[in-house]
Amino acid sequence: MNNIRTATTITTLGLVAVMMAGCASASADPGGTAEPASELRLGYFANVTHAPALVGLEEGLFEEALGDVDVTTQVFNAGPAAIEALSAGAIDATYIGPNPSINTFIQSGGESARIVAGAATGGAALVVREGIDDLADLEGTTLATPQLGNTQDVSLRTWLADQGFETDTSGGGDVQITPTDNAQTLTLFQQGELDGAWLPEPWVSRLIEDAGAHVLVDEAELWEDGAFPTTVLLVRAEFLDQHPDAVADLLEGHRAAVQWIADNPEDAPDVINGAIEAETGKPLADAVIVRALEHVTFSVDPHAETFETLVENGIQAGTQKEGSIEGLFDLRLLNELLESDGAETVSAGGLGED
Structure with missing residues (x-):
């Protein structure tokens, strides 16, 4: 994986990023004029719920899918810190939980980012x-x-x-x-x-x-x-507008990683644990990684049907303001990939493009 570089773990805390509006257009168009990307900066956590990111990097699946586009990575500890980096333009895409995704979308008036795929449920x-x-x-x-x-x-x-x-x-x-x-x-x-x-x-x-x-x-x-989204793949709207081909390739690598986990149940714990050890300096105990994987399901379906409830929960919790999430999802590139492989497409639940 010669063209993958890992940056220092980011531990910045706070909700400042949630208040930052992105400078992207309000309606990303993967079918618009594409510009070649030389780099894709990807965020993720060293968590089992982010296993598609870990596997995609460890197995070279992103590198293979993205070709000449360099993948650089930043590791975060929680969603709001990742949103801060995304809003500041320091990363282009990130694996993240649904609530920070909702927050940045509402706070930016729908301009900051789009969910382009699911990654994990449960856990x-x-x-x-x-x-x-x-x-x-x-x-x-x-x-x-x-x-x-x-x-x-x-x-x-x-x-x-x-x-x-x-x-x-x-x-x-x-x-x-x-x-x-x-x-x-x-x-x-x-x-x-x-x-x-x-x-x-x-x-x-x-x-x-x-x-x-x-x-x-x-x-x-x-x-x-028992199906609730734990991790989705979120892309900065401006990057999606400008580099739809790179996002499509990222999705190809992402889907390959999800499929690899499903196809390799015996090898997956060691690969995921090895990636966690590389980021944290210590592997998980065998009993921990085995139990954790038993409680997580990996899928490209973001379960958009749950997001209105998640909005209500965030408002009730006092951690986000009211606002519309219509347009949060752009699943067109993902569904094009699924259709080309004869797989079942996924729904944006009326909250965006699919």
Whole structure:
């Protein structure tokens, strides 16, 4: 993979990026005049829920699909930090959770970015310490999420509100929510400083296997058929407008990675774990990677039908403002690829082009 370079992990936190409007046109047109791209800057997390990115890079699938276009990468810890980079034009595309994608679209008046594919569903849960076995035990506890306004943060705040608990974005209320870097969450939980956390994989499994936590709420239980989007592929609208061929090639590599995971169940844990080790300096325990992969489904379908509910959840959680998400999806390039292979196309759910 000679033309893939990895940048230093970005750990910038905060919601500043969510307030930044992109400078792209409001309606990206993959069928418009294409300009050749020499580079595609891709963001992702060193998480199991971002396995298509990890596999696509490790197996050279992006490099093969993109040809002469160099792929450079930046690794993030949570969605709002990735949005900051995308909004600033520092990256062109990123694997990310749905709620930060919604936030940047609404905050920019629909000009910042487009979801061009799904990546993963499932793989998020509320895990807690021994002694917390039901709702009543959560009163007065301190729980962590990866970052204020990220997908798991919104899920936790929404679920707690539905159960009658009050929270606020400054850490007050019946249950204190403390946005914390995932690695630090594990350490603090082991030290007894946190009572639990709503996290994506592999961190759910790490707290269970490495720190004795147990699942209080599996988010899959809260959605019809257990299908809720955890990771999507988001592209800066200006880049999509200017370089539709590069985005189409990125999607080809992305789909190949999703298919590789499905076709190689025995090899996938080692490849994904190797990529995580390369980024974090330490591999996951075998029990962690195996458990984590059992709770995640990889698919190019972004499950657009869930996004109106996600908007309502973000508003209820107090982490986003009201606004329309019509136009958030542009699945035309993906569906062209699927149709050419005789595969079933995916729907934008009336929220964009498909």
